[in-house]
Amino acid sequence: MTVGPPIQELHFAEAPSVTTPIPGPNSEALLERQRAVDTSAVAYPRSVPIALDEGRGATIRDADGNVFLDFFAGIGVLNVGHSNPHVLRAVHDQTEKLVHTIDFPTEARIEFIERLNDIAPDGLKDHNRVVFGGPSGSDAIEGSIKLAKHNTGRHAMLAFQGSYHGGTAGALSLTGGRKYREGYDPLLPDVTHVPYPYPLHERGDADGENARAVCPASSGECCGDLSCGRALEQVQTAIEDPYAGQPKPAAIWVEPIQGEGGVVVPPAGFLKGLRDVADDNDVMLVFDEIQSGFGRTGQWWASEWAGVTPDAMTMAKGIGGAGLPIGAMMYHEAYDTWEPGGHVGTFRGNVPAMRGGLAAIDYVEEHDLLAHARDLGEYIRDRLREADSGHLAEVRGQGLFVGAEFLDADGEVSKVAKTMVKDVRTYCYERGVLVWKAGRHGNVLRLLPPLVMTRAQAETGLDVVVEAIETQVG
Ligand SMILES: Cc1ncc(COP(=O)(O)O)c(C=O)c1O
Incomplete structure (x- = not known):
């Protein structure tokens, strides 16, 4: 293989690894400095309160050395991963x-x-x-x-x-x-x-x-x-x-x-x-x-x-x-x-x-990443569908563009459904997995992992996401 290392070699090895409360002290200090000088329009860190230090492949390290599996990829930007050496x-x-x-x-x-x-x-x-x-x-x-x-x-x-x-x-x-x-x-x-x-x-x-x-x-x-x-x-x-x-x-x-x-x-x-x-x-x-x-x-x-x-x-x-x-x-x-x-x-x-x-x-x-995206996407959707939750109305998507929609038990989007994805996201980032939301009512869990995420990483990440759905949504 002449074009860069194989996808297995792109990442921080230890992801996920969270050793501080989120936000950790260094993140908190940077978030505080940001609040003092940056625009009131800053949005993402209000939902996921971390300061970022270094990214590699499908992993990202925060300012406290916590390492996250990144199912978000800078909102669908880093398709070949953070800092792909090639x-x-x-x-x-x-x-x-x-x-x-x-x-x-x-x-x-x-x-x-x-x-x-x-x-x-x-x-x-x-x-x-x-x-x-x-x-x-x-x-x-x-x-x-x-x-x-x-x-x-x-x-x-x-x-x-x-x-x-x-x-x-x-x-x-x-x-x-x-x-x-x-x-x-x-x-x-x-x-x-x-x-x-x-x-x-x-x-x-x-x-x-x-x-x-x-x-x-x-x-x-x-x-x-x-x-x-x-x-x-x-x-x-x-x-x-x-x-x-x-x-x-x-x-x-x-x-x-x-x-x-x-x-x-x-x-x-x-x-x-x-x-x-x-x-x-x-x-x-x-x-x-x-x-x-x-x-x-x-x-x-x-x-x-x-x-x-x-x-x-x-x-x-x-x-x-x-x-x-x-x-x-x-x-x-x-x-x-x-x-x-x-x-x-x-x-x-x-x-x-x-x-x-x-x-x-x-x-x-x-690295045949289109085929990899198709296979890994199917795997991720299958895992999500296995989550034991009465509120998981649909899992859908194509390749590594993945959505899981949550509704109330009666099939409606009420206030409760709107908070479900937020709770899942919080549970996930506290355990080192970054996920995002979507949907007209914020009731869709959106996963946009880099195409270089490995099967092993997806398995580990999905263990956390499924656990989040089962414990936070029910
Ligand atoms: C489908 C689509 N179109 C347009 C845009 C706007 O792109 P940008 O934020 O780079 O201006 C986005 C951004 O998320 C998008 O998802």
Whole structure:
């Protein structure tokens, strides 16, 4: 193996190891200093009160020397692990040579675009362009909004309830979560949010008759899921009904799997149905792969599971390899209509991040991490399903994008269900396992481990998570 060490050698050996109360004294001191100077918008350490010192692979050490198994990966960023030596070497070598280039060509930039093409979904492969507009996922979304407006001459947008697309004004306009938007309205005009299919909360009849009655797809193509049929019907109405009350949109923005919304995996016919409605109406289809992409689901892009090609695809999070910030959008070459300078940004050429991305692609391929993500994801979901809890309503996901939804015994999301995941998270971090939450009501446990987590680590971590569910939720 030439591309870095095997995944077994990437981590702190002793994880999990917690030898102080959480937070320990050094973490407490840093948290105290942070409270004194940092913004009131700081969020993560309020839920997981630790200060961080060093990360390796799927493990992270806090300021007191406690070592955690990381099922969170910096919110789905560190797909090849913390401080992957193969990636760090590439970043380091580049950093010593050249860092900031705006959009002048460099070996790294051109190679990165070429490698993104190699791993592109089928319909985009060899027929795409890649644009770097700024370092974040939100920047990539802003770019996609401009691309759709520029190419269609329309300004309205269609997105989904339960979505998260980022925190800048355009991205926030597409985001469904009220808590992110409140206080900032009005955002961009004429944005419509329609329901995202959520099978757990909208069960149809077993033979799919109800779904076929509403689904715009022909009955042979309808997947038989009622929530999918209803969602597609609303998309079609919003776009095609001359009395829909909103202008025809430039594009549809959709997460192939909703992350923040609760790791909601849409039924089989959903993305294909969107593709058909978009094509019938000359509306662009944009897949937001910022959380679901770059190997997270066991394919390079989550849309590959459905075999559906978008017109444009946003990416960020993991694509800088080592957690270096870089956002990008790949779009079909037919939409490459910008004049020079049509989409700009000072930080659209960070070469170390591109080297990091290249090294990460090599590492994933050399170590067969897509297959590993598929297998380990199945193992994790099976373990979660074994948890003895009357409140565990569903375990779902794809690859290492894992969600477990908790509901009250009567199947409702009440106040009690909302606190369950918090209690699980606290139990876990006190025992050296970092997990996160998601879901419209915070009632979904979300696991996003690095793709380099080993089976042994997952077994140890899941012992703790299952114990947490059984003792904290019941
Ligand atoms: C699906 C999705 N889109 C967009 C974003 C925004 O990315 P960023 O936080 O880098 O701006 C996120 C961030 O979590 C995301 O999960």
